[in-house]
Amino acid sequence: ENVQWGASLGGPFYKDHTFWFTNFEKQKFNIATGNSGLEPNAYYQTAALQLLSDAGVAVDPATQKLLTLLWPSDLLAGTTPGFFQSAAPEFGYSYNGVAKIDHTFNSKHSIYARAFMGQGNQTAPVGTTDINPYFFEIGPIHVYNFSAGHNWVISPSISNSVTAAVNYFHQTFSDANTNFTSVTDAGFITGAPFPNAPNIQIGNDFEPTGNTPPEGRQDVTGVIDEAFNIVKGKHQFRIGGEFRRAQVDEFYHRHAIGNYQFLGGQGPNGDGSTSWNTDDQDVAALADFLAGYLTKASIAVGNPERLVFSTGYDIFAQDSYQVSNELNFNFGIRYDYMQPMHDSKKDLSVFRPGLTTSGIAFQGTDISSIYQPDHTSFSPRIGFSYRPKSSQATVIRGGGGIFFDTPNANPFLDNRPGNSAPNGLEGNPGGSNPVFPLTTAASAGKPVKIVSGQEIIPTSTLSCTVNPCGVFSVDKNFRSPYNVNFNLQIERQMGKAFFQLGYVGSQGRKLLSLLNINQPHLGGAPGAYVGDGTAFGGNLYSDINQIESIGTSNYNSLQAVFRTSSWHGVVAQTSYTWSHGLDEVTQYRGALPQDSYNFKGDYGNSDFDTRNGLKGYVNYAIPSAPVMKLLTGGWELNSAFAFNGGQPITVYNGDDTSGTDEFTQ
Numbered sequence: 001e002n003v004q005w006g007a008s009l010g011g012p013f014y015k016d017h018t019f020w021f022t023n024f025e026k027q028k029f030n031i032a033t034g035n036s037g038l039e040p041n042a043y044y045q046t047a048a049l050q051l052l053s054d055a056g057v058a059v060d061p062a063t064q065k066l067l068t069l070l071w072p073s074d075l076l077a078g079t080t081p082g083f084f085q086s087a088a089p090e091f092g093y094s095y096n097g098v099a100k101i102d103h104t105f106n107s108k109h110s111i112y113a114r115a116f117m118g119q120g121n122q123t124a125p126v127g128t129t130d131i132n133p134y135f136f137e138i139g140p141i142h143v144y145n146f147s148a149g150h151n152w153v154i155s156p157s158i159s160n161s162v163t164a165a166v167n168y169f170h171q172t173f174s175d176a177n178t179n180f181t182s183v184t185d186a187g188f189i190t191g192a193p194f195p196n197a198p199n200i201q202i203g204n205d206f207e208p209t210g211n212t213p214p215e216g217r218q219d220v221t222g223v224i225d226e227a228f229n230i231v232k233g234k235h236q237f238r239i240g241g242e243f244r245r246a247q248v249d250e251f252y253h254r255h256a257i258g259n260y261q262f263l264g265g266q267g268p269n270g271d272g273s274t275s276w277n278t279d280d281q282d283v284a285a286l287a288d289f290l291a292g293y294l295t296k297a298s299i300a301v302g303n304p305e306r307l308v309f310s311t312g313y314d315i316f317a318q319d320s321y322q323v324s325n326e327l328n329f330n331f332g333i334r335y336d337y338m339q340p341m342h343d344s345k346k347d348l349s350v351f352r353p354g355l356t357t358s359g360i361a362f363q364g365t366d367i368s369s370i371y372q373p374d375h376t377s378f379s380p381r382i383g384f385s386y387r388p389k390s391s392q393a394t395v396i397r398g399g400g401g402i403f404f405d406t407p408n409a410n411p412f413l414d415n416r417p418g419n420s421a422p423n424g425l426e427g428n429p430g431g432s433n434p435v436f437p438l439t440t441a442a443s444a445g446k447p448v449k450i451v452s453g454q455e456i457i458p459t460s461t462l463s464c465t466v467n468p469c470g471v472f473s474v475d476k477n478f479r480s481p482y483n484v485n486f487n488l489q490i491e492r493q494m495g496k497a498f499f500q501l502g503y504v505g506s507q508g509r510k511l512l513s514l515l516n517i518n519q520p521h522l523g524g525a526p527g528a529y530v531g532d533g534t535a536f537g538g539n540l541y542s543d544i545n546q547i548e549s550i551g552t553s554n555y556n557s558l559q560a561v562f563r564t565s566s567w568h569g570v571v572a573q574t575s576y577t578w579s580h581g582l583d584e585v586t587q588y589r590g591a592l593p594q595d596s597y598n599f600k601g602d603y604g605n606s607d608f609d610t611r612n613g614l615k616g617y618v619n620y621a622i623p624s625a626p627v628m629k630l631l632t633g634g635w636e637l638n639s640a641f642a643f644n645g646g647q648p649i650t651v652y653n654g655d656d657t658s659g660t661d662e663f664t665q
Helices: 042-055 061-070 281-291
Strands: 002-014 018-032 089-104 109-124 141-155 158-175 199-202 215-232 235-250 259-262 296-301 306-322 327-338 349-351 360-362 378-386 394-404 436-441 469-474 482-494 497-516 541-567 570-583 612-621 636-644
Touching: 042 281, 061 281, 199 281, 259 281, 349 469, 436 469
Parallel strands: 199 259, 469 541
Antiparallel strands: 002 018, 018 089, 089 109, 109 141, 141 158, 158 215, 215 235, 235 306, 259 296, 296 436, 306 327, 327 378, 349 360, 378 394, 394 482, 482 497, 497 541, 541 570, 570 612, 612 636
8 A cells, every 4th residue: 555645835025026836745564575484483482492492401591481471472373384374563654744835036146945754664574575564664864954045246247146045854773662671581681781682593593583673874064155156258167166064973783683593513512513403504503592592692782872973175166168169178177175073072083003002093182183184186077069150050078087986984983894803994893882892602612591681792891902803094195085977979960860979988087995914815814913912012903994085986887869859759868888887895895805915816897797778668648539639649659668788797615615614705
């Protein structure tokens, strides 16, 4: 079910001077997910309990109670094996409104104000095999944008415009049901500071619990934009700039509820030395769970919330020069500056070996910024268009320029790499409330047993002197990424037909990338910062992920467009693109190379490399009949098509044959 409606209303307040406009829309939907999932129902429980009975293993009271706490009774009632569907739907709503007012004082001055306000929520399964409504993800969102501007016509050839705006964004994520204090009462003690359900994984097929830990982000950005325009002879000058102030509050408690895995390999002794007497891995995994035998577990303690600020500005100057009736040049230059993020609490830290005793340096105390400010972001741009006198139906266009990118906060604060390092700077082991990832795992002769009422992973000792800690850092010489874009095309009008053929290319440089600078070498030899801890004040470090500006990319394409207009009632367009994109890493977040000591070894086809694309449409205006024109007139046949080649597939080996413990080969 999808219910959607809206309304618009507008009109003049003051004739020929003030005009207002408003719009509102609402959407509410309820959708069957179509998911099929596997749950530890009565069939699997009976089979697993029989394994425990045959082996003389007692049922763990804590984990047994969790079955009735973390799964609705209807999902556990089944008496047959296999996946099944649930009636739990995906649902949500959104409310959005726009308001605008324009006022013209006279022919020289006018002002306007705009507001966009939107909020919504959605409750939906995280994966395609999730059917437990307790752990559907809920994501309420609020977005508000307000702006006001002034336009001033100083003279017939000089004008100025200024705009001020502020944007507010707030979104959180969590499980649909976050009230599971009863888990602690049952004796399953995680030590987590939240009442959310723990993330429990029973084998590889059963739906996990606690899919979404408490997390979210709130952004507030203010902008002032100014542009000054001058028309003089054959020149159209434009000079201006922008000032921005951004505030980001990120609170991603991704590992705070803990992850507990019961994978079925522990057996009656809990250490994997003996297997359960079954060929069904799902039953074996549930037997591990009911016996309280962990495969491995982890939890992060500490406060990862960070409130950071950044100030930036840009200035530019450009000119559009009409050299002649046939030739136009436009050229300009822009300068961008974005201050490295910072905060006043002095809780942003990076890895700077040799600078401090521990190697962890804090912005505001040990260093002034998490990386050196970049003052070199100058970007020239040029373009032209030329219509030969001998062929007025032909136009040749071309251009090129440098375009700097402003990295957003997510790669720095919540990168989510696939190793033991923290998610980002917010998860480093330092400061007044440091974040420490704690782990435990079963091994030969050393089972890890859930004991009712006892903390599963003791949190009494929080330091890097007993167990190695992961670290997240930023290269002190990090620079702003940029693209060099260029194009050349020819256009030809042929009666009612139009043809365009062109080349479009792009070269990316200093792109944001992630390296593990303490990655074990191929074969398992330790990284550069692994030792007995004496070099870092007694601290032992494992993976150290560092943001670098070393990525490159290139894109080349041939693009062709053919269009007709009003040819026997037919309006049609067809476009074809042949292209090839290459890079070392396409994702700007959460992606590590196969070997951090050979970053260029990952250079190859981009994740989104699509070699061929054919798109178009054909619209035909059906002629009206000579009679009954009111009924037969105005009809059309419309069609559209799109064909794209496939994208590359990367095949990963599930084994860690490289010895890096990152499973990226």
